[in-house]
Amino acid sequence: MKKEYIQQLFRQHYAKMYRVAYSILLDEQESKDVVSDVFAGLLQGNVMLLPDTVEHYLLTSVRNQCFKRIRHEETKHIAEQFISSEQQTTLSIEDERLIDINEYVASCFSPQDQRIFRMRYSYGCSYDEIAASEGISRVAVWKHLSRVLNSIKKHFNV
Amino acid sequence: MQEHPELYTEHQLESLMEQLDKEPDVDAAWQEFESKLSLNTDAGKPMRWYSSMRKIAAAVVGILLVSVATFATVSIVQKHAVKRAKKADTAVVAEQKQVSAAIAPVRFENIALDSILTKVASHYNLSVNYNDESVKSLKFYITWQPDKGVSHFIRKMNMFDGLHLSFKQDTIYIDVVEAEEDGL
Missing domain, CATH: 3.55.50.30 (Phage tail protein beta-alpha-beta fold)
Structure with a gap:
């Protein structure tokens, strides 16, 4: 992928990607590293990004990298880099387990939990935006996300 | 704080959320990313060569090991009765079929x-x-x-x-x- 295109994507999506990483890792430098890793992966790989889903792809990649990083730290297990070519991908068991998170959230949480989780970690919305959209306080948003994240960490051992 | 929000006051959670939603400096981040990239590219050349040589060496060792193992297997099989060899072959074929039948998700x-x-x-x-x-x-x-x-x-x-x-x-x-x- 050309560097000019990467730069365009970087400037367009960095803020949201960083926000997603920071709210999972709670560490500024690690969050920057995760976002950089995703873009470095795009530069090196042959990933085909579709205009309609590029933001979603980038945010999902960040989220998965974050969970892998947490898991890596806890188990000292070397996680493979998340690779996705096009929208339909053949996955390693490790990748599949990690990105089955969407299915887990869809099956185990209330529609409101699912919406809030998606808004924060799939669309990179701010706490303000989520609170306004759901008509609840920011602290309530935090509590919803906290419940879902804790459950994911337990279920997927990340 | 994420695991036990109940242990923190609303004020503490609010200030953490402010910090998490703070707009990052995208220009600075891009410059940092670019400099990392150029470092990796410059330093990466000898590493890639070294890495390639290691891969070639590993492949040669691998081929040698496989050859030795094959030779040893052939020698052992020749010493055993035909009946037993047939059984072993069947087992290997069955195992190979099972592996190829697995379809990736x-x-x-x-x-x-x-x-x-x-x-x-x-x-x-x-x-x-x-x-x-x-x-x-x-x-x-x-x-x-x-x-x-x-x-x-x-x-x-x-x-x-x-x-x-x-x-x-x-x-x-x-x-x-x-x-x-x-x-x-």
């Missing part, structure tokens, strides 16, 4: 239900029947494991609210179910 990311079901149904040689055509364009994230059968796939799809899939006589039926809304 397929991940659908933000793909329309219609496209997903077309692919899945064609794999199992089934047809698809929609009770409500409007659901065809709904997009899903799901991992399909072709070697696990259509029932496994249907069970996974039925975890999503609003839809119910069933399977009767070579047809997958898709019905719309009204989802219940849940407040805080």
Whole structure:
């Protein structure tokens, strides 16, 4: 992928990607590293990004990298880099387990939990935006996300 | 704080959220990313060469090991009775068949239900029947494991609210179910 295109994507999506990483890792430098890793992966790989889903792809990649990083730290297990070519991908068991998170959230949480989780970690919305959209306080948003994240960490051992 | 929000005051949570939603300096981040890239590119050349040499060396060692192992196997097999060798061969072939029969899972990311079901149904040689055509364009994230059968796939799809899939006589039926809304 050309560097000019990467730069365009970087400037367009960095803020949201960083926000997603920071709210999972709670560490500024690690969050920057995760976002950089995703873009470095795009530069090196042959990933085909579709205009309609590029933001979603980038945010999902960040989220998965974050969970892998947490898991890596806890188990000292070397996680493979998340690779996705096009929208339909053949996955390693490790990748599949990690990105089955969407299915887990869809099956185990209330529609409101699912919406809030998606808004924060799939669309990179701010706490303000989520609170306004759901008509609840920011602290309530935090509590919803906290419940879902804790459950994911337990279920997927990340 | 994420694991035990109940231990913190609302004020503490609010200030953490302020910090998490702070706009990052994208220009500075890009410059940092660029400099990392150039460092990796400059330093990467000898590393890549070294890495390639290591890979070649590993491949040569691997081939040697396989050759030695093959020679040893042939010698051992020749010493054993024909009957026993046949049994061993059968076991190896069966094992190889099992490995090749395993089909890798397929991940659908933000793909329309219609496209997903077309692919899945064609794999199992089934047809698809929609009770409500409007659901065809709904997009899903799901991992399909072709070697696990259509029932496994249907069970996974039925975890999503609003839809119910069933399977009767070579047809997958898709019905719309009204989802219940849940407040805080």
